[in-house]
Each structure stands twice: as C-alpha cells, then as structure tokens.
Amino acid sequence: MRALKLSLLSVVLGLALPDGAFAEGKLTVGVALPRAQLGQPNGASADVAEPVRQALMSYLKGPAIQVIALEARIPQQIAAEAGEKGCAFVLYTDVAQVPKGGGMSMFKKLAPLAGAVPLLVGGGGVGNMGAQVAAQAVAQTAMQASMQSAQEDAMANAMAAINGAQKSNVKAGDSLKLLYKLVKVGEVEPVKTDTLQVKAKANGEDVLSPMIESVAVAVVGSVTGG
Numbered sequence: 429m430r431a432l433k434l435s436l437l438s439v440v441l442g443l444a445l446p447d448g449a450f451a452e453g454k455l456t457v458g459v460a461l462p463r464a465q466l467g468q469p470n471g472a473s474a475d476v477a478e479p480v481r482q483a484l485m486s487y488l489k490g491p492a493i494q495v496i497a498l499e500a501r502i503p504q505q506i507a508a509e510a511g512e513k514g515c516a517f518v519l520y521t522d523v524a525q526v527p528k529g530g531g532m533s534m535f536k537k538l539a540p541l542a543g544a545v546p547l548l549v550g551g552g553g554v555g556n557m558g559a560q561v562a563a564q565a566v567a568q569t570a571m572q573a574s575m576q577s578a579q580e581d582a583m584a585n586a587m588a589a590i591n592g593a594q595k596s597n598v599k600a601g602d603s604l605k606l607l608y609k610l611v612k613v614g615e616v617e618p619v620k621t622d623t624l625q626v627k628a629k630a631n632g633e634d635v636l637s638p639m640i641e642s643v644a645v646a647v648v649g650s651v652t653g654g
Contacts, residue, residue, distance in 0.1 A: 455651055458498045458515035458613075459485060460506050464523035466597040466604075474593035480523060480640060482586035487644030488519075492652050510613050517619065517651055520609045521643065523636070528601030587637060595632035603627045606639040610647055620650045 464480045467473025485495045496513055500506040510518045598604070609621040624642060626635040648654065 454492060454494045455516045456514055457488060457493055457495050457647070457651060458506075458510040458513060458518045459488075459495055460498050460518060460520045461501065462521045462523060464521075466523075466525050466593045468527060468597060468599065474597055476523070476590050476593045476636075479586040479589035479593075480521070480636070482582050483590065483637070483640050484519070484521065484644055486583040486586070487641055488647060490648070493648060507613065515613050518611050518613060519647060520611070522605075522607040524605040524607065525598070526603040526605065528599060528603075590636055590640075591634050594628075594634050594636060598628050598632055598635070600628055600630050600633075604635050604639070606636065606643060608643050608647070610650055620646065622646065 459481060462477045462480055464477045465473050465475050481497065485497070488495045496515065498506055498509050498513075498515075498518070500509040506518060506520075603625055605623055605625045607621075607623045609618045611618050622643075624639045626639060628635050
C-alpha cells in the first residue's frame with residue numbers, strides 16, 4: 429500500500445511540476461537587450477529592440493533550453509547578471525540597416541522570456557491520491573495550454589511589430605544586417621559569432637524575420653552541440 433501511495437505521489441509531482449521548473453537538464457541562455465532601430469536617414473525611425481528579442485526568445489525556448497531576459501546594458505553588468513541568474517551562455521545581437529547607396533546606418537542589441545510556476549498538492553489517502561492525480565492532470569493541461577497561448581501571442585505581437593516597422597522604414601535596395609555573438613559565461617572568446625545580411629527587393633519587404641529564425645537555429649545548435 430505504501431509503495432502504491434509513493435508511486436502515485438511521483439505521478440502527481442511529475443504532473444504538477446511544469447517542464448524546466450528546476451531547470452535540470454536544461455541550459456539557460458540569457459539574452460541581452462538589443463539595439464535594433466530601423467529608419468531612413470533624416471527620417472522617422474522605429475525601435476524594434478523588444479520585438480526582436482521576443483521573437484528570438486520564442487524560437488530559442490524548448491525542451492533543452494530555457495531563456496531569460498537580461499536587464500543589464502553594459503558588458504560587465506550583463507556578464508555579472510548572467511552569472512547571478514545561472515546562465516550558461518549569453519546571446520548578444522545587433523541589427524544594422526544600410527540604406528541603398530549609403531554606409532552603415534543604425535546599430536542596436538537584443539534580449540529574452542521565460543517562466544513556470546511549480547504546483548504542489550498535499551497528501552491524503554489512496555482514494556484522495558487518485559483524485560489528486562486526475563485533478564493535477566487537468567490543471568497541468570490547462571496551464572500548459574495557457575502558457576502555449578501566451579507564447580504564441582508574444583510571438584505574433586513581436587512579428588507584427590517587426591513587419592510593421594519594415595513596411596514603414598525599409599526601402600528596396602536597403603540591406604539589413606543581423607550580427608550575433610554567443611558567449612559562454614566566464615569566458616571572453618565567443619562560442620559562435622556571425623553576421624547575416626539580406627537586401628530588400630521591394631519596399632517594406634520582411635527580410636529580418638527569416639534572419640532571426642536562422643540565428644536561433646544556429647544558437648540552438650551551438651548550445652546543444654547539435
């Protein structure tokens with residue numbers, strides 16, 4: 429009987445704790461806030477730092493990686509915050525727009541999102557334990573659905589902001605660059621660094637979103653060794 433109760437309790441705990449609640453088996457990537465501003469010379473500009481960060485975080489988050497947004501702005505403070513929050517890596521990103529026929533325009537940087545609250549229940553008899561298992565299963569399903577919906581909303585809002593900014597500020601012939609650097613906490617040399625560049629073929633073309641996805645894929649591969 430005692431073995432049965434312990435078995436049921438393990439099931440309850442497994443259902444009650446969301447994935448990554450203890451971050452065991454997961455690597456944490458801290459995302460520094462980007463500077464990411466789009467605009468034409470002598471014209472209005474649009475700051476898309478937060479949307480770019482949210483999009484990156486949505487792509488990075490998964491079974492093997494959890495992401496957190498870093499609030500610090502200067503390198504020394506970013507490194508200190510990352511260490512304090514248990515990050516294994518820090519991702520730095522810059523978005524630069526090069527107008528058609530012009531030189532380098534505007535540079536800026538990027539950052540993340542995360543969270544899950546553990547849910548535990550008290551003990552009781554075997555009968556109560558069975559009811560708790562069922563209740564926790566329902567609660568866990570509802571919580572996961574809610575979190576999934578929130579993540580989808582954040583991603584949709586981020587992409588809408590990025591696309592809206594490009595429609596207003598990107599002209600045919602402009603080039604957008606997305607520079608990124610993945611640094612292991614405690615080290616100086618980056619694990620991976622690269623610059624992606626795409627030229628817009630039409631006014632308002634979305635050239636940034638595909639680059640954000642490509643960066644996320646590269647970062648996940650570097651972090652997980654895939």
